[in-house]
Amino acid sequence: MKLILTTEVSGLGAPGDIVEVKDGYGRNYLIPRGFAMRWTRGGEKQIESIKKARDAREIRDLGTAKEVAGRLGALKVKLKTRAGDSGRLFGSVTTADIADAVKAAGGPELDRRRIEINNAIKSVGSHRISVRLHPEVSASLDVEVVGS
Numbered sequence: 001m002k003l004i005l006t007t008e009v010s011g012l013g014a015p016g017d018i019v020e021v022k023d024g025y026g027r028n029y030l031i032p033r034g035f036a037m038r039w040t041r042g043g044e045k046q047i048e049s050i051k052k053a054r055d056a057r058e059i060r061d062l063g064t065a066k067e068v069a070g071r072l073g074a075l076k077v078k079l080k081t082r083a084g085d086s087g088r089l090f091g092s093v094t095t096a097d098i099a100d101a102v103k104a105a106g107g108p109e110l111d112r113r114r115i116e117i118n119n120a121i122k123s124v125g126s127h128r129i130s131v132r133l134h135p136e137v138s139a140s141l142d143v144e145v146v147g148s
Contacts, residue, residue, distance in 0.1 A: 001026040002039035016050040065134035083147025093121035
């Protein structure tokens with residue numbers, strides 16, 4: 001099955017890429033979740049607009065990505081959120097919350113879709129987050145979640 005990716009899918013490709021996947025994977029996972037759309041001649045025209053939007057968000061080159069990774073590594077990010085007496089949060093910390101906290105701490109503006117959280121953050125304390133800045137560069141970031 002031929003698909004056009006609309007968002008970045010790990011191990012598959014970036015937005016605007018045309019990929020060939022098994023029918024079930026495309027029909028049951030990628031298309032219903034909005035990660036891809038069926039390839040058609042009309043859809044091929046939309047690739048250009050998808051790629052333009054991606055280029056506007058993406059960090060331009062490898063050198064810039066390494067510089068941003070260095071800045072993120074030295075950054076101390078504190079995130080205040082509501083928590084109970086035992087240290088459990090009411091809800092969980094989202095990637096958008098982390099992107100806002102990084103910007104508030106004086107860091108670069110990050111796209112929330114590039115932030116990867118291994119396990120859901122549902123407790124106060126220090127948590128390690130990874131950020132995909134470039135296909136070849138990934139940065140680690142420590143986020144201190146503080147209950148209020």
